[in-house]
Amino acid sequence: MKNKALRYTLLLLLLTGIVVAIGYRDQLDAEALEHWVKNAGTAGPLVFMLIYIVGTVFFFPGSVLTLAGGALFGPVWGAFYNLTGATIGAAISFVIARYLASDWVERKTGGRMKQLKDGVEGEGWRFVAFVRLVPLFPFNLLNYALGLTRIKLSHYVITSYITMLPGAIAYTYLGYVGREAMAGDEGVIRKALLALALLAVVAFLPRLVGALRKGPMLSVADLKQRLDAGEDVLVLDVRTAENFNGKLGHIDNARNIPLEELTDRLDELVDYTEKPVAIVCTTDRRSARAAGLLAENGFADVHVTKGGMTDWNKKAYPLA
Secondary structure, three states, X not given: OHHHHHHHHHHHHXXXXXXXXXXXXXXXXXXXXXXXXXXXXXXXXXXXXXXXXXXXXXXXXXXXXXXXHHHHHOHXXXXXXXXXXXXHHHHHHHHHHHHHHHHHHXXXXXXXXXXXXXXXXXHOHHHHHHHHHOOOOOHHHHHHHHHOOOOOHHHHHHXXXXXXXXXXXXXXXXXXXXXXXXXXXXXXXHHHHHHHHHHHHHHHHHHHHHHXXXXXXXXXXXXXXXXHOOOOOEEEEOOOHHHHOOOOOOOOXXXXXXXXXXXXXXXXXXXXXXXXXXXXXXXXXXXXXXXXXXXXXXXXXXXXXXXXXXXXXXXXXXXX
């Protein structure tokens, strides 16, 4: 009974803090942060990190704090303080969610949601790395969502710290450049170009990570062998419905979702988020586009079937 009362109290405090943070977020700007940090003297960095931690727990926009960290402490120490504050705040959010609701979620989750949750837990730190590098969900919300899984806290913290580093460096440097520009620094143009380059690298990361998550290409012989062995492989045919039922035919039990519709129908494939997916089409280019789309949306084992239905027919394999 006491444990339940403590959970309800913590939940009430959390919700109250979020409401207050949303109501007063306009008053927490770079000028206010600078005032608090300077008044704290040598404890200024600790005060800033404490603000960052509290802001992370209570859903304050991290980008504002990160830019302020760069302006206040420079690109090196600013990145360290930003990253440390964000990681500690993320860890606290993770622990709060696990304490408040992980048992309840474990009991209530079933069907496809349970399969998805099991897939996330199976990926563990790799999934944390993916969602940190490819921001599919809001940072603050993701911290709580991951706390509802059985991912190890140590894996979560270490992976978060490492994989959030590129973004922290880029946005901290951007905040630093903004401060230098206001001060009239003569080298601000060079610094601004470097900041843009860092942002470009961060923007490119989702595509790079998606490419790394794609598995090697499969030959039609490899695919046939895996299907004959009874492996649970999803054959995803991304041709149009007309071509799927056209002269080239299609592989038995293949699922047809045209490439043009794939983004809107990803929920139909949730059972295969962590299972092998073999993409089939008429051309490898369309298959590669489909594979990249799946990889960027968290599918962990995606393969392009080289030559697609053209090679399948050349091998004279049976069709549906």
